[in-house]
Amino acid sequence: MNDDSLLTLIANASVPVQLVMLLLLxxxxxxWALMYVKHxxxxxxxxxxxxxxxxxxxxxxLSDLFSQLSQRQERRFGLEAIxxxxxxxxxxxxxxxxxxxxxxxxxxxxxxxxMAREIEILENNLPFLATVGSVSPYVGLxxxxxxxxxxxxxxxxxxxxxxxxxxxxxxxxLIATAMGLLAAIPAVVAYNKFSSDIDxxxxxxxxxxxxxxxxxxxxxxxxx
Amino acid sequence: MLSELLKHPRxxxxxxxxxxxxxxxxxxxxxxxxxxxxxWAGQLAKTVQAEMVDSKQLEDREKQKRLEAERKAAEKKKKxxxxxxxxxxxxxxxxxxxxxxxxxxxxxxxxxxAEEKRKKEAAEKKRKADEKRKADTKRKAEEKRKADEKRKAEAASKAEAARVAEAARKVEEARxAEEKRKAEEARAAEEKRKAEEARLAEEERKRxxxxxxxxxxxxxxxxxxxxxxxxxAEENQRRLNTLREAYxxxxxxxxxxxxxxxxxxxxxxLCEVLVEQxxxxxxxxxxxxxxxxxTTTYRASIENAVYKAEPLPKPGDPKLFxxxxxxxxxxxxx
Numbered sequence: 001m002n003d004d005s006l007l008t009l010i011a012n013a014s015v016p017v018q019l020v021m022l023l024l025l026x027x028x029x030x031x032w033a034l035m036y037v038k039h040x041x042x043x044x045x046x047x048x049x050x051x052x053x054x055x056x057x058x059x060x061x062l063s064d065l066f067s068q069l070s071q072r073q074e075r076r077f078g079l080e081a082i083x084x085x086x087x088x089x090x091x092x093x094x095x096x097x098x099x100x101x102x103x104x105x106x107x108x109x110x111x112x113x114x115m116a117r118e119i120e121i122l123e124n125n126l127p128f129l130a131t132v133g134s135v136s137p138y139v140g141l142x143x144x145x146x147x148x149x150x151x152x153x154x155x156x157x158x159x160x161x162x163x164x165x166x167x168x169x170x171x172x173x174l175i176a177t178a179m180g181l182l183a184a185i186p187a188v189v190a191y192n193k194f195s196s197d198i199d200x201x202x203x204x205x206x207x208x209x210x211x212x213x214x215x216x217x218x219x220x221x222x223x224x
Numbered sequence: 225m226l227s228e229l230l231k232h233p234r235x236x237x238x239x240x241x242x243x244x245x246x247x248x249x250x251x252x253x254x255x256x257x258x259x260x261x262x263x264w265a266g267q268l269a270k271t272v273q274a275e276m277v278d279s280k281q282l283e284d285r286e287k288q289k290r291l292e293a294e295r296k297a298a299e300k301k302k303k304x305x306x307x308x309x310x311x312x313x314x315x316x317x318x319x320x321x322x323x324x325x326x327x328x329x330x331x332x333x334x335x336x337x338a339e340e341k342r343k344k345e346a347a348e349k350k351r352k353a354d355e356k357r358k359a360d361t362k363r364k365a366e367e368k369r370k371a372d373e374k375r376k377a378e379a380a381s382k383a384e385a386a387r388v389a390e391a392a393r394k395v396e397e398a399r400x401a402e403e404k405r406k407a408e409e410a411r412a413a414e415e416k417r418k419a420e421e422a423r424l425a426e427e428e429r430k431r432x433x434x435x436x437x438x439x440x441x442x443x444x445x446x447x448x449x450x451x452x453x454x455x456x457a458e459e460n461q462r463r464l465n466t467l468r469e470a471y472x473x474x475x476x477x478x479x480x481x482x483x484x485x486x487x488x489x490x491x492x493x494l495c496e497v498l499v500e501q502x503x504x505x506x507x508x509x510x511x512x513x514x515x516x517x518x519t520t521t522y523r524a525s526i527e528n529a530v531y532k533a534e535p536l537p538k539p540g541d542p543k544l545f546x547x548x549x550x551x552x553x554x555x556x557x558x
Binding site for chain 2: 006007025028029030032033034036037056057058059060061062065124125128211214215218219
């Protein structure tokens with residue numbers, strides 16, 4: 001019992017406290033993995049948006065851009081998906097001899113749907129990070145309270161209680177709180193960063209959508 | 225959520241590794257240092273229980289223990305006394321016996337010593353006579369040996385003197401020869417060193433020259449390259465500029481072709497027109513810059529002409545496309 005490393009402390013803790021620690025460790029591992037995945041995806045979307053905006057405003061003909069996009073095999077996401085959906089809908093409506101304003105409106109609608117889908121993918125799994133960030137301190141606290149409870153109960157049969165009798169138990173129990181905080185802090189930081197990044201992306205998508213609708217409106221007045 | 229994470233095993237693996245490293249660091253490095261000796265709950269409880277005995281009971285027990293101890297001590301003392309008496313008697317008997325024996329032994333020893341003394345005296349007499357005879361013969365032999373040695377030593381000293389002289393001469397000769405050789409060698413080495421130095425200097429000079437030449441060549445080449453790059457960039461810029469001029473001109477011409485002179489003979493000055501265009505030359509907005517003294521109808525006619533010119537012509541190079549184009553509208557050219 002003289003070896004007082006962290007591991008022996010954990011090994012000496014009672015079963016509920018150990019379970020709490022295991023839970024927190026699992027939450028931390030999952031949240032870090034999620035952060036890695038999410039970070040990569042947001043980066044990719046930002047790069048894609050930059051790239052596509054550059055191409056869109058480079059003066060290329062819209063139908064050329066559309067055919068270039070539809071020839072590509074891989075899945076389109078972000079601005080590309082919004083543009084492709086809107087333009088396809090617009091072309092279809094014009095082919096169906098719909099009225100101009102109707103065609104523009106249907107294209108707008110299609111783009112809205114595509115944008116909602118993109119935002120959903122971006123925001124996917126973000127609530128997990130929020131949950132880990134807000135709940136794991138409580139879970140850790142629960143473990144600590146439980147551990148302290150047990151170490152006080154051990155005192156019950158003793159008449160001369162000293163601090164030295166409860167201190168090891170409390171120290172064991174406090175590890176649970178430390179682990180909860182360790183799991184929560186990165187998750188909260190990551191959640192805040194990701195949600196602000198995603199908000200910026202949404203504004204970018206909306207701006208593009210409106211601009212593109214305006215262009216379609218103008219184009220609908222040129223003869224077919 | 226798990227399903228998406230399972231699609232990215234790399235992320236999971238990295239996360240696992242990260243945690244393993246952190247835990248490893250804690251185990252290796254952050255074990256709590258200098259913590260005071262730990263007392264675990266069970267251990268402590270035992271000691272405390274032991275102390276919890278009633279104090280009166282404790283005193284009684286203590287007293288009883290003391291009485292018991294005193295009784296035991298008295299018994300032990302008595303036993304010791306008895307044992308001592310017995311031992312004394314035994315000791316006295318043994319002493320008597322030992323003395324008788326010693327007397328007997330001393331008698332025997334005296335007789336033996338007298339015998340030995342007699343024998344020793346006879347032997348001493350005989351030994352002295354022998355020694356005298358031996359000394360005589362030895363003295364004679366010694367005298368003879370000394371005479372011989374003296375003769376031999378004289379002969380040897382003469383031969384030694386001759387040998388030493390010869391050796392000294394030889395050493396001197398060798399020394400002179402050696403000095404000569406050394407001087408010769410030193411001169412040769414000096415000459416060689418000088419030649420080497422001269423060669424090195426020459427080489428150094430040559431190398432420096434080559435270096436200079438190489439540097440100059442490099443400099444030259446770099447300058448040429450720079451010049452060429454600059455010229456190319458200029459050329460490119462010129463080409464883009466002409467293309468841009470042509471692009472603006474094409475737009476202006478298309479707008480002016482579509483312009484219809486409004487009725488009436490108002491003032492029709494030069495007008496700066498700002499056009500915002502989208503991909504494919506679609507017009508998004510038309511605005512006017514410097515356009516002094518113009519009337520609304522005139523400006524409306526120009527705006528009309530711009531919209532009629534849609535889609536605007538494409539530039540010769542896609543790089544030249546701009547969202548905002550401005551040009552000077554001149555009503556006198558049509």
